[in-house]
Amino acid sequence: MNKLPDTTKVKLNPDVSARHSPSAQAPAHLPDSMMSSVSVLPENKRLILFTRHSLRERSDGNGFASYQLPLTPKGRVLAKSWGRWLSGHLPYSLDVDSISSPIGRCIDTAMLMQQGAGLSRSILHQSLLVEPGSLVTEPEIANPVFKEIGVLNFINRFLQNNLDGTKNPYQGGLDILSLFYQHQPQVGHMMLAVSHDTLLSAFLAVMLDVIEIDWNDWPKMMEGVFLWFDDEPFAKANANFIWRGQLYTRPVSHLLDNYHASGFTTDKLLLPPEVKWD
Template structure:
């Protein structure tokens, strides 16, 4: 997956980063990328961890992961130990409500991460963190295509604007960004947002301004992106994010411009109420 390069500052200068160097061993089965990302986190931001759920049971015989599949015992241990590790080794408090897909394995991931951090906070179910919702608008159309072409081709056709029954790609990215913007925690806190691989892969592709991904780009279970915003109104803010050991900046305005250039009306976007964009 190519990095986003149109921003005047595509990467955050290293002198602005906290450059954490955790010495403790990472939890077993945690994707290696999470430790390399942790080492680049800044201090004292309103931080969000947008993550895929933890290890789940294998897909059924047709290769599709139904929403009924639960976390495995190893997945439950991983989620709890990852929450414990974050609470013990980052200068951030996880003592904040979480948001999650309403699917059981995502809710369980958020709850177990909270328990690992020694917390018991609310977990709000968010329809934008599951499908239909974030990408799909007409499931009766999109589901048939999904089963016919498979998940990777489905996401690539979504990114290329060649898929009936779904949002425009800019709209999908902006709606998720707006959700995060409106649920930012207090400064110095880390909020969990737990979702699925399809949403995370599509969101990252939109943020990185790429139209095609491959299996190397696909988020692993319990892999996530750290994200924070400038202290600016949504439409003027930069979204900063750390993914697989690299730091990126994407101005929200470029996503809005792309959406408008594609001929879509702002009324379809789930923008923060204070944004008056026409």
């Protein structure tokens, strides 16, 4: 059973929903949830697709995916065909620079999605989209625990703020949110942000205010969340996002309040200087 809650779901206003009913066949191996999400996308937003990379080679015998693992041939085809599909069937232009984890399979996913859309834009490497970065601050402490307890238990302990060598979970969520806020594209454009399953799963849990997830909540390869902000300064904005066909709205101020309630101050956040707070 999924542990992510239903209580924060909201309905899209018919006046802003694009009401997409895609008739074209989805790319092979694309998670079904992506078509559900596409069908309820709004129009005329500064849209961000925060996605896990495409299909990669199998992890080694200990079950952990090293950063050297590349995309499979099917994964390369999927990324390119997904970019082509998005470009051809949504009222959004992908003609904007992408951001990505600096790991090869994430960069390749962004590059192939751009190629599928007929584009060749810059792909900016972002340390907040890889580990250590968004969750882990002291890998020499956190990595042995990761290998001992496994990835799902690791993320749940992170969410429960019970893991040495990592950030407060609200700081991790706010850091990623601020990265996206800073890189919002123009209205009517969609930016790609490519990362890994651990970051995406933790980010979604923080956004939905849950402290435990299970494997049903885990993002599949090439599965992602569509996100956009209200046209407000960061601290006053709502973060709106569509995950597995459902729309959620989360005030940034709510995450900030929870962060401060944990005993932290705003100056500890790894926010870029360009973020407007007021």
